[in-house]
Amino acid sequence: MRTLTYFVACSLDGFIGDPKGDASSMFRFLDEEYVGYLAAEYPETLSVEGRRMVGIEDAPGKHFDTVIQGRASYQLGLDAGMPSPYGHLREIVASRTMETSPHPNVEIISGDLAAHVRALKAEEGPLGIWLCGGAVVAGELMDEIDELVIKSYPHIYGTGMPMFGGASFAVADFTLQDTRAFGNGVVIRRYSRNR
Template sequence: MTSFKYYVGASIDGFIADRNGDAHWLQPFSQRAGVKAHFDQFFAGIGAVVIGGKTYENIARDVAEGKLEWAYGDKPVWVFTHHELPTVPGADLTFIRGEIGFWSRDIARSASVGDVWVVGGADLAGGFVQAGLLDELVLLTVPVVLGDGANIFGRGVSAQLAGLETENLGDDVFVSRYAVG
């Protein structure tokens, strides 16, 4: 059965983006051997991706400017947005608006036998929690203190999490898995 998983990196004080909405401070950690191996294993089980409009817009801009490569290959990518957004050449994109619950079955079906990666941002992940559709949080915690910014699930979200495991990926980077529910 397809699971909806939110894999996200955060500072040790719980922020996924700085006060300007920038998450580039996470990039140096993504190429560390333990982090890369863990992410590659996670991504191998992903069949579809869902992204919020602001997060997608930042990714699409960085791809267009040559700062990033499109990281999702040929996997179907669903973008929740209220605005017209640019496309990424060669990407399998579906732009949607509306309630998460309304689209969740189509998104899950597009994942085939894989899981769905809820990329973010925080408001989208929080929306999945509020809709009772997020199955797992995979939290990569890095040794950075931001002091302010976007927190993991956005504002006004509460959830009960059950710890599944924590692993040291080296270089003071930890990954923890939580069941959401």
């Protein structure tokens, strides 16, 4: 059974963006040490353009072969002229408003996203599924998430887009698997869900 991993960047107070979803304040932490770690350990989480910039265009995935993102997260790539921002992965966009895909590598899902994710998890294969964002999709898939990889940036927003938007109150326990701290203050924590 494949796993669904919410691999996400957030502020210390748990926001993945400002109230409008903008997370550009986190870009200043993309220094050589941190980007080098991501390129070596999670190369598939860098966009096609990011992979080109760091010289790992052909690097194989280590953790994921599929990415799921919400319509608003996907729009960031479209606005930057990238209709297939993670073209090295199978790309799935959850949207109730987008009727047709702007790129052949991007599959649009408008129905029962949780059921679709369960079908993806049941597929055979050594690599998992990356939940890229956004908040509403993460809230909708909260019960399906098997692993959290939280990249905490050393600043606070006070308010903004939460990690899990629109989710009902429910306690879910996770176990810390490992932690990695960087000189720029970023800390990556990996948790597995207690089932």
